[in-house]
Amino acid sequence: MINQNKTLSLSIMSGKGGVGKTNIVLNLGYALREAEQSSMLMDCDLGLANLDVLLGISPDKNLQDLLQTGVSAEDVLVPIEPDGGLDILPATSGVPELVEMDEDMQDIIIHKLTGMAGDYDFLILDLGAGISRTVLSFAALTQLRIMVVTPEPTSMTDSYAMIKVLSSQHKVRDFLILVNQAATRNEAKVTFERLAAACKNFLDITVTNLGYIRQDSTVIESVRHQTPLLKFAPNCPASKDIRALAKRLLRYREDNRDRISRRPILRDFPEM
Ligand SMILES: Nc1ncnc2c1ncn2[C@@H]1O[C@H](COP(=O)(O)OP(=O)(O)OP(=O)(O)O)[C@@H](O)[C@H]1O
Ligand SMILES: [Mg+2]
Numbered sequence: 001m002i003n004q005n006k007t008l009s010l011s012i013m014s015g016k017g018g019v020g021k022t023n024i025v026l027n028l029g030y031a032l033r034e035a036e037q038s039s040m041l042m043d044c045d046l047g048l049a050n051l052d053v054l055l056g057i058s059p060d061k062n063l064q065d066l067l068q069t070g071v072s073a074e075d076v077l078v079p080i081e082p083d084g085g086l087d088i089l090p091a092t093s094g095v096p097e098l099v100e101m102d103e104d105m106q107d108i109i110i111h112k113l114t115g116m117a118g119d120y121d122f123l124i125l126d127l128g129a130g131i132s133r134t135v136l137s138f139a140a141l142t143q144l145r146i147m148v149v150t151p152e153p154t155s156m157t158d159s160y161a162m163i164k165v166l167s168s169q170h171k172v173r174d175f176l177i178l179v180n181q182a183a184t185r186n187e188a189k190v191t192f193e194r195l196a197a198a199c200k201n202f203l204d205i206t207v208t209n210l211g212y213i214r215q216d217s218t219v220i221e222s223v224r225h226q227t228p229l230l231k232f233a234p235n236c237p238a239s240k241d242i243r244a245l246a247k248r249l250l251r252y253r254e255d256n257r258d259r260i261s262r263r264p265i266l267r268d269f270p271e272m
Helices: 021-034 051-055 063-068 103-117 133-141 153-170 185-203 217-224 237-255 257-261
Strands: 008-013 039-043 086-089 122-126 144-149 176-182 208-214
Touching (some): 008 133, 021 039, 021 086, 021 144, 021 237, 103 133, 133 153, 144 185, 176 185, 185 208
Parallel strands (some): 008 122, 008 144, 039 086, 039 122, 144 176, 176 208
16 A cells, blocks of 8 residues: 655755755745645754754753653654744754764654654754764655755765765665855856766766755844744845745645655665
């Protein structure tokens, strides 16, 4: 029997740090909410949590409690909008012994989250940067992956390296590329095309273009005010681009619904 899931799970990841993942996760959640789609945002940065910082909240339970103790995902979830539709599963910083994920932790996450996540339209994972074992395991768990890349050469090479490792170690071959902090439309286009060409030529992987978000100083201001960009400045260029991103993602889900919904919300990829 074919198992169809309502929920779409996706990881937001990057090779290089500081490219804008956490801001994208949070504001994509808001943009999807505007489109009447509910999301659970999961902070998977076990070393440096920051979804809570962007919101100026200090949750008393977090992902580490979920992994270590008997609490359920429901006890750890923080609703961030009074009318619902957007909840956060926070992480915490500075617990070095928990920074690496092992197979037991992966099993607990799959077990405890799959049921809860099934109530939402989207489960969005905010990953730490780079190619640690933990990051790669999370990236391989979800149905889809968005690689955030900036036009900086180091961001492009690190993104390519991460795609290479995920494809060779975890058999993952589908990637959606989002260019963030593009100065112009053309710069975004060139960035995507360079990364896409490297993936095609050296890995035989065809990546999907999910568009771009403009460089916009309002993002920096919204971070300083600990207010999500879509609330802080709903009509600034980056807010408009994030809404367009949500629309493209919804269209992608429609166009690929059969293929995506047959996969479990969270699955265990074999390491090769
Ligand atoms: N579109 C944008 N325009 C201008 N600045 C941006 C944009 N996106 C992100 N930034 C800047 O980049 C900073 C880092 O963003 P963010 O914390 O979301 O990155 P990250 O990829 O989650 O970082 P980390 O790898 O440390 O988790 C923001 O505080 C903001 O100053
Ligand atoms: Mg982050």
